[in-house]
Amino acid sequence: MATDTETAAVESSAWPLRVEHAHDDDVPEIVALNNMFAPDGLTLHRSEAFVVSHLADYQVVRGADGKLLGQVALDEYSPSLVELVSLAVAPDAQGHGLGQRLITAAEKLAMERGYPELFAISLAEPLFLRMGFHESTILRYPEKIARYRAISRSELSIGRKFCFAKKLTPFPTAG
Incomplete structure (x- = not known):
């Protein structure tokens, strides 16, 4: 639970918090924040090597003190x-709309890169539905099933994970 000081810090800095691309210096904080939620099955464990190799795909939000408050990444299959992936908001910063802002940033990055659709596997059903995603099925994404099997067969059987998808409107290209 957030202390009054932590809550006040998030509320006072909630605007103009902005989502930005992650930097090399963020790697340890990204790994720590992501892996904080892995034991409960809310995120997949991420190694430092994974984060480094996907650094250009990570978006982060920082507090006024520069501390990482939240993150999200894109993981390309094709x-x-x-x-x-890796949507995580620090416990003391939850409930302030950062998850929504991070999802919006991930959508924007995916559109800029020309992806026609974005999907996510999550237990955060209300959040994704509120963000315009629709419930889908992991069976539409055999690439994801193959990755789960490569990581841990238990990922396919831990509770009921929701699969969400959203069609993206590409940005017009100058022509």
């Missing part, structure tokens, strides 16, 4: 298939 030029036409991308997943929203």
Whole structure:
């Protein structure tokens, strides 16, 4: 639970918090924030090597003190298939709309890169539905099933994970 000081810090800095691309210096904080939620099955464990290799795909939000408050990343399967992964908001910053802002940033990045659709596997059903995603099925994404099997067969059987998808409107290209 957030202390009054932590809550006040988030509320006072909630605007103009902005989502920005992650930097090399963010890697340890990204790994720590992501992996904080892995034991409960809310995120997949991420190694430092994974984060470094996907750094250009990570978006982050920082507090006024520069501390990482939230993050999200894109994970490409092919030029036409991308997943929203590693969505995590620090416990003391939850409930202030940061998850929504991070999802919006991931959508924008996916559109800029020309992906026709974005999908996510999450237990945060209300959040994704509120953000315009529709419930889908993991069976539409055999690439994801293959990755789950490579990581841990238990990922396919831990509770009921929701699969969400959203069609993206590409940005017009100058022509």
